[in-house]
Amino acid sequence: MEVPRVALVVEDDPRLQAVMKRHLEGMGLRVVASFHYRGAIRELETATPDVVSVDLELPAESGYELCEHLRRQPALAAVPLLVTSARAFPADMARAEEAGANAFLRKPFSMGQLEHAIHMLLADVPAASSSWVRRLRYP
């Protein structure tokens, strides 16, 4: 049997995290989830994700820090990285892109939009951005 691909979901809203987790598992992914930066760092010691979804607004360190941490690790520097945030001004997306994000998903988003974004990042094909999912750079 094929080994399922791994998604790391960092989201501090427990309800949203649960829904995202269930939905990504429905897509055939194995999901590792965390509510904050430190939890995510701990998960990364044992798991090597194929795709990461990070909320920018986290309780202690922000999502930007996690993006930069990922990009500093040689093993994770190229992992597709999705940033989610309710703040989605062009300047915020530019900052996220600088921090290493590959795509930006504006909150609140539907699970269909999440699925579209994850597919876009995993499929390695240039899928179209929409007004919700903004492709920042290719992994």
Add this chain to the structure above:
Amino acid sequence: MLSLRVSLDSGQRLNLALDLLVVAAASLLAAVVDGQLHWKVALLMAATAWAFWMAGSRVLLQYDVSNGRSLGGDLALTVLLLLAVFVPMALLRHVSSHYAAGSDIARFLALLVPAVLCIRLAVVGTRLWRKRPVDCVLVVGAGVLGRLTQRTISDGRQRREVVGHLRFDGEDADKRLRAPVLGLAGEIDEVLRGRVVHEVYVASTDPHHREQVQRVVGWCETFGVPFALPLGGYRFARATPAREDTAPDGYIHYLSVRNKPLQLFLKLLIDAAIAGVALVLLSPLLVVVAVAIKLTSKGPLFFRQERVGLHGRTFYMLKFRSMVADAEALKAALASRNERTGPAFKIARDPRITPLGRYLRKFSIDELPQLLNVLRGDMSLVGPRPALPAEVAQYEGWQRRRLSVRPGLTCVWQVSGRDKLSFSTWMLLDMRYIDHWSLWADLRLILLTVPVVLLGRGAS
């Protein structure tokens, strides 16, 4: 008779078809009395309503998107059009006994107005917004922020389009830009001279671009073009501006004209009301003049001339023809006799003017068709006179600020001696009007214009 060429694209045809369908449906429903449909009444109502709707929409350019109307303006025009349909129907009722009863017409209108407005808001409005963006945006900055700003402006339901980017000196253009790079940030004055731009976005938070941004801001202020600066070059993990309307799209928006939204809105309403009433009251005079023009000289009734409107978008200004039919061709031969300084052209005893034209001009009757331009939203009652494209091309930088407001029928210049002033004095008067504009000043100018026109003072 009216040489108002209207070419409709598919969106506009859908628009017109929907409106006519609603008119027909409203007629049918209005003609149902006691559960019985009166076919004759329904057909008569639909036919008259269609006729007046078609005529009204042609005159007001209702289905022409090229004149840059906002949704609010479009709705205002629709209400006018509904009135243009309703008034003759109400009058017809008194003329013919076969025609619908008053209650039918009242029901017709009660069904029609909300239906048309809803369709316009929900269906046509959104369709048109996607179909043809009307406001042109220039993005200064061709980097990551420039690209993301372009994408944000161009998608969704905004009625705007990015016409191009300007690149900062020393900045590499992003490879994924969707709009063309038109030049360097330092060349913004030339770019703004050459095209219609409604707003300039400065998409850079790089401190190295500070001086270039300052120059861009300077030119925007000189030309009177609105501009937007990014909120900040910082990361925000949770903070948002204390007031939500500070920066609706992450940019702080600046205007170089006085921002008086309520007064401006009232001005648009007053424009439409006065122009509409004036056209009705003056209609006997207009008909007499139209017949006289047709009888006394060969050529069209109206003189239709391209003029520069708000933000440099051109429109066709209407006048009663007061010159011989080939007057424009004769202009070059008379260039040496020009009595105006600067780019404007005027001769006191212009040989191209017809005898009737001289009277029309003396009492400014030739200008009355511009009330239609006011209804169409091209012009306002009070504002700087719209200039010819050739004149605008010769403007100095600061003079382009005239284009930051809607042009008008009358302005300070018209009530202060008119033709006796030099070009630069005229421009300075217009700037003073723009910088100190208020609704009360406008009403005063309208009142001051009336005696000038009635006494035939000023115009030659």
